[in-house]
Structure formats: structure tokens, C-alpha cells
Amino acid sequence: MPKGFRTYAGITLGAVLTAFALNIFLIPNKVAAGGVSGMATILHYLLGAPVGVTMLALNIPLFLASVKILGARFGLRTLYGAAILSVAIDLAAPFTPVLTHDLLLSSLYGGVLSGIGMGLVFRYGGTTAGTDLAAAIINKLTRISVGQALLAVDFFVIAAAGIAFQSAELSLYALISLWLTSHIIDLVQEGPSTAKAFIIVSGAADEVARRILAEMDRGVTYLHGKGGYTGQTRDILFCVVTASEVVRLKEVITSIDPAAFVIVADAHEVMGEGFTRREF
Secondary structure (H helix, E strand, C coil): CCHHHHHHHHHHHHHHHHHHHHHHHHHHHCCCCCHHHHHHHHHHHHHCCCHHHHHHHHHHHHHHHHHHHHCCCCHHHHHHHHHHHHHHHHHHHHHCCCCCCCHHHHHHHHHHHHHHHHHHHHHCCCCCCCHHHHHHHHHHHCCCCHHHHHHHHHHHHHHHHHHHCCCHHHHHHHHHHHHHHHHHHHHHHHCCCCEEEEEEECCCHHHHHHHHHHHHCCCCEEEEEECCCCCCEEEEEEEEEEHHHHHHHHHHHHHHCCCCEEEEEEECCCCECCECCCCC
């Protein structure tokens, strides 16, 4: 399958899943979980405007402004993702069942499903425009970081929904959905944490490395460091293992140097010898 086809197929699938999340769970229950979709949901209930058309209408000036202020770096994939999401929302709305009117369930399932959809869009190199463009513009014009700007814009949308619908409870549920969406997006983009990265500072680095190579059949990389307090140079070991090998590696390190300084971090995606390489 050609890479270009896979890219746009992935963006399409992600946009369609996001549209279903909005139609099945979020829009019918007035859960405006930030973003342009949240603004469109508010306008839908206040003015009766179709959500998809409203999203496209809001995204077009944002896209044009971003091209003018930030340069033409957003390209065809952004326009495609935004258009597919908007069209899918309005086309699917008449045929999409509303599975629940429970606010907690709709916030949870809507947040998870939209996170999966948006995560796929981002993973295949696209975006659906929206408030991430607004945040990038704010960052360019001010000293506010993109993350802070995105949080501020989404908070404004959620607060506006609470005012428009006269319900602080709806805003609280929207925050739950927004939090879930952001975390699921990260999970889809990075994958589950299936490996652990070890950084080992030990006076017996050579022996630790030898045991890892001999007993665990894992590669070890030497990094050269210098103590900030002592000024002494020493070797630092870097090693990545599967989650099931973590306890064994700790036992190896402790048996050689109980005083070793060890950092264990999640490695979400590991590509290379000994680990599976994923193709997209």
C-alpha cells in the first residue's frame, strides 16, 4: 500500500472516529470539551447551526490567519483533516444513535473515542485545525507558550459552554472529557509503555555491562559523564529492556553494586535490534 494512501486513510479514519465521538456522546449531551468542536456545539444549541458547517466556518479564518502569521507550514493535511471531520459530523448525524444521556458516561466514552480519533490523525501527520492553530498564533504574537495558550483557549470554550447552557456541571464534565482526550491522544501517538530505559551510574560499570550482555542478551551503550561535585569522570550505562525484564536487570545491578545510581524511565516506542519496528 503506497505511503501517501496510508497517510490519508489514517487521517480519514481518525477524523471519522472523532466525528462519531461527537455525534454519539458529546454533542447530544451538550458536553463542549474545548476546541472548535466545543464552540460549534455551543452555537448549535444557541443558533441551531449544524456543528460540522460551523466548525469549517471557524477553521477557515484560523487557517488563513495561521498561514499569514506562521507561514505556509500547515499544508494540505490540515485542510483535509478539518474538512473530513466537518463533513463526517454533519453527514453521519442523522444516522448516528445516541447511546447514553448520562453525562459521566458520555464524557468518559466521548473523551476516549475522540482521543483515539485525534491520536490517529496526529499519528499520520495531519491535524484538524482548531484551537491548536489559535494557540500557535497566540504563541507567535505573545510570550505565552503553545501549551499555556491551548489550555487558556480550551478553558475559555468550556467556561463559555457553562455560561451558555447555564450549567457549571456541564463544564466540569467537559473538563473530564478534555483530560481523557489529551491523554488518549498521547497514548495513540506514542503507544503503550512496553519498554523501560535504564540509566545506570556505577563504579562497576564494566561488570554491570558484561552481565547484561551475557545474561540478558541486551545491548548496552556507554555514555561518558563527569560528576558535578567531585569532578570525577565515569562511565554511565544506557540500556533498554522489556517490562518483563525490569526486575531481572535490577537484580543484576544490585548484586554487583548495591550503591549504584539508577534511573528507570518509560520508553513508549523502541525501534531497532531486539525490538519490533512498526511501519505506517
